[in-house]
Amino acid sequence: MRFALGLAVAAIVAIGCSPSGGDRPDAGGEASGCTTVFVGDPNADIALDVTATDESAENVLREGDPLPLVFPPQGGRVAFVGVRAKNIDPCNVQLSGALRDESTMQVRLDARTVNLAPQSDGTAGTGPPSQISTYSNIPACPNQWASKDLFGQAFALEVSVTDRRGRKATKTLHVVPTCNGDAECLCICRHGYKLGDSCAIDAGADAADAGAD
């Protein structure tokens, strides 16, 4: 088994994969099975819209829009952030999403390699919404980092894509993370939450807090 493992490791080395890093184009992607053709004009700059999903629908975000905080498989709350892009090679795209508290400049981020899929509007994009691995999974809560509640207040959302040709585009929006009345979300996303703090839910308190979300 170790011999087989050695061969596998040697094969990986021989392929010449790129160093890791969320902002680095991955040359190994050239050898991938992704065959989706270039979307748009290769001579034009990448045109980028930022999207978000609550796992049921994916919507393009505009300045000031709510950003859903979603319960992911491992717990906590995350924002699933995607893109609609034109003039981009959609295979093995490095997608990076970051939520920034502009009063401290602190960020939480997620960067990953995804294949964008052709969309009916002529763009290439993340999704479908049920496939959360195609989105940047920004780990927002437990809120052990921001200087304010992670709901009901504006944060900067910084999203970038880098295609395997090394072409990059970045877009920044101000969004308002929202718990949509989810009581545990309101608890673990509040300013000052400490890991293990009780989130005993009081129905009356929930209703009142939900209004601030």
Added chain:
Amino acid sequence: MTPHSARSIAAFCLVAGSLWVGCSHHNDPVAENLVPPAPGQGFQMKTGDFSVPAGVEEQDCYFFRVSDLARAGGLDPSKPVNLHRVQVVQRSGTHHMNIFRVRTIKGLDPAAGIVKNQNGTGECFKSPNWADWPLVANTQQGGTVDWTFPDGVVNKLNPPDHPDEWLMLQTHYVNATTQATPDAVGAVTVNFYTLPDEKVTAEIGTVFATKQSIRICEKNPTPTFSGTCQFNSPNPVTIIGANGHFHSRGREFDMFAWDGKATSTPPESQRFYQSLRWDDPPMAHSPDLSVQVPAHGGVWYTCAYQWLPPTPAVGCAGVNAYDQTKYMTPSDQLDCCYTFGGVVEQSEHCNAFVYYYPKQDNVNCN
């Protein structure tokens, strides 16, 4: 037994001689033989031998009440425990061993006793059950750890804000294709050594960060996944322990000191951890590891993968079935993808474990 294995056993026995009594008939640490701390100096937790049959991934969750452990170790059970040194011995075949402080109780409850699960099914495999449980100690295949924290530095158990803590010891053994468990038996023994109150100068904080929703697919075969986790400290902190965890498609796990603000990978000079061995990842710790992170900084971590065909026993049909069952992936999205999950043969992980001081909070970045 090969000459190489004989030399390995001899070397192990020589190194371990002062710590443990005896060595097994092959290169397998004898968890049963780890000598517990002397009375008043600490305590021991042990699972005893348990069966890991061929073709099985066994993941079990054991619970220990700190006050009970303290009493058994000749310590005052009403006082906090100043953990200063961790010894772990595991029989070969271990995939990971984590110890967490029990907090919010969901699907795992100390009152219900040990939970023994197999092949990805059961509460001990479900990470939301310990989503807010701070890390205390961990190790992976290789099976042995002996780490004394820097002078005066402790991890305080039964702290004033949680004076009656329970610990969960989670052990994962694999006896399948990608890993094997010799003799089909697992065992874990852990010693916690303490430090007197008057010698304590600082507390340790821990970070557990996990990338979920990872996907390593035939058509996206070399993905990387990067994330960050802050210490939320107004002053610089020092990282003194780290290890990374992924499965057999993992080719590189990196961690960097990070300023908490940058959205691109920190420079190579800031890298403090690298693992190129999924099946025997290094456990970096002090005194060799001592890296300062600026105020409000944290850790940037990256998992890089290479898609490989599944083992014949699993096949693409197996990973696709898991993808459909667990993530409800529609048929047109199936691509022989390894997804997030605890079963080594058919799923992947990207978990970072970091130890630092002085403590601000224990941090989970999910």
